[in-house]
Amino acid sequence: MKISESIYNRVLYDYRVKKLVGDLLSRRAIYNNPLYQKLYNNLLKRKMNLYKDIPFRVMIENTNACNANCVFCPHKIMKRKVGLMTMGLYKRIIDECLRLGINFVTVYGFGEPLLDKYFTERIKYAKNSGIKRVTTNTNLMYLKKEMIPKLLESGIDEIYISFDAATKETYKKIRPGLDFKTVEGNILSLVKARNEKGLVKPEIVLSFVETDMNKNETKKYLDKWKNVVDNISISYVHNWTGDIKSNVLTKGKKDPCRLLWSDIVISWNGDVQLCCNDYENRIILGNVKKTKIDDIWGGKRLSAIRSFHEEGNFDKIGICKNCQYNYHHKSPWWVAK
Numbered sequence: 612m613k614i615s616e617s618i619y620n621r622v623l624y625d626y627r628v629k630k631l632v633g634d635l636l637s638r639r640a641i642y643n644n645p646l647y648q649k650l651y652n653n654l655l656k657r658k659m660n661l662y663k664d665i666p667f668r669v670m671i672e673n674t675n676a677c678n679a680n681c682v683f684c685p686h687k688i689m690k691r692k693v694g695l696m697t698m699g700l701y702k703r704i705i706d707e708c709l710r711l712g713i714n715f716v717t718v719y720g721f722g723e724p725l726l727d728k729y730f731t732e733r734i735k736y737a738k739n740s741g742i743k744r745v746t747t748n749t750n751l752m753y754l755k756k757e758m759i760p761k762l763l764e765s766g767i768d769e770i771y772i773s774f775d776a777a778t779k780e781t782y783k784k785i786r787p788g789l790d791f792k793t794v795e796g797n798i799l800s801l802v803k804a805r806n807e808k809g810l811v812k813p814e815i816v817l818s819f820v821e822t823d824m825n826k827n828e829t830k831k832y833l834d835k836w837k838n839v840v841d842n843i844s845i846s847y848v849h850n851w852t853g854d855i856k857s858n859v860l861t862k863g864k865k866d867p868c869r870l871l872w873s874d875i876v877i878s879w880n881g882d883v884q885l886c887c888n889d890y891e892n893r894i895i896l897g898n899v900k901k902t903k904i905d906d907i908w909g910g911k912r913l914s915a916i917r918s919f920h921e922e923g924n925f926d927k928i929g930i931c932k933n934c935q936y937n938y939h940h941k942s943p944w945w946v947a948k
């Protein structure tokens with residue numbers, strides 16, 4: 612692993628480093644410093660240019676169904692129709708990604724990806740077709756025993772597992788509808804099966820969104836899992852464009868949102884939403900059944916929104932106005948690959 616990659620991983624996954632950097636960056640003295648500004652603006656321009664033709668990552672929402680009721684997630688208030696992407700549309704999207712030279716696909720959206728019975732088949736199709744990096748983000752509640760070998764054979768590169776507690780009492784408060792013991796057992800079974808096969812992939816990463824409800828368990832959690840899984844990410848609660856309460860990220864400088872220059876998000880019905888936080892599809896940039904991915908990516912609608920962001924006019928876009936995602940200390944551009 613290159614030194615730069617190792618530093619990157621430390622910032623991305625190490626709770627203490629991430630918190631330290633986040634706290635430092637919330638100080639005006641840092642982000643208003645002219646030298647920091649100059650270096651940062653140069654980096655921003657370089658990165659914006661990097662993905663001007665095709666996105667860095669394509670997020671494919673296989674389904675937006677979910678049975679859980681997590682406290683910090685607005686799924687319970689989502690009004691958008693619930694559905695499952697057809698295999699036909701999914702394959703068309705993967706084929707188009709290959710044609711465009713897109714190397715990174717993540718299969719999940721605003722729902723629980725493992726509720727989809729075609730999940731492993733989808734991953735296998737993407738990997739066998741030649742997509743270099745294929746990942747997912749799951750609560751891992753619905754991992755059936757017979758699914759484990761299929762998942763390992765599918766070639767999936769990373770499984771990012773949302774598991775935000777060290778005790779079943781806290782878990783129940785944060786993720787009602789899901790079961791602590793089942794998820795814990797599923798994580799252990801998955802790691803065991805992968806290790807027994809001598810595989811290094813999938814990389815297994817745990818995600819812990821820290822809140823007042825679980826922050827007294829963070830240390831216990833890290834001690835419990837640090838030698839079991841490959842990485843642990845501890846992150847802040849964000850407010851889902853203003854629809855959910857978060858007291859963590861309330862002030863500071865905002866950047867042009869890097870998601871607009873890195874990710875394209877395709878809903879189960881083919882609609883392309885503004886970003887992964889636009890869970891209600893309030894801004895639809897196009898539909899991949901009718902328009903090519905690169906045309907949506909380079910299209911007038913997204914270009915206009917990017918310009919507002921570059922000018923600092925976040926208020927001009929309804930959902931960006933109250934969004935906390937692009938606070939500098941939450942999501943600085945130097946974490947974008």
Ligand SMILES: C[S@@+](CC[C@H](N)C(=O)[O-])C[C@H]1O[C@@H](n2cnc3c(N)ncnc32)[C@H](O)[C@@H]1O
Pocket residue numbers: 677683684685719720721722723724748749750772773818820846847848849850851855
């Ligand atoms: C919307 S979920 C979809 C995938 C899957 N259902 C899951 O829970 O992993 C994607 C990720 O968003 C995280 N998430 C949900 N609400 C959040 C919030 N308010 N702040 C930060 N992360 C949040 C979840 O923990 C999860 O890792």
Ligand code: SF4
Pocket residue numbers: 677678679680681684685686687721722723750
């Ligand atoms: S965080 Fe994931 S599991 Fe929880 S309600 Fe939202 S979509 Fe469902």
Ligand code: SF4
Pocket residue numbers: 852868869870871885886887888889930931934935936937
């Ligand atoms: S600022 Fe928020 S709503 Fe706007 S593009 Fe970024 S994440 Fe999406």
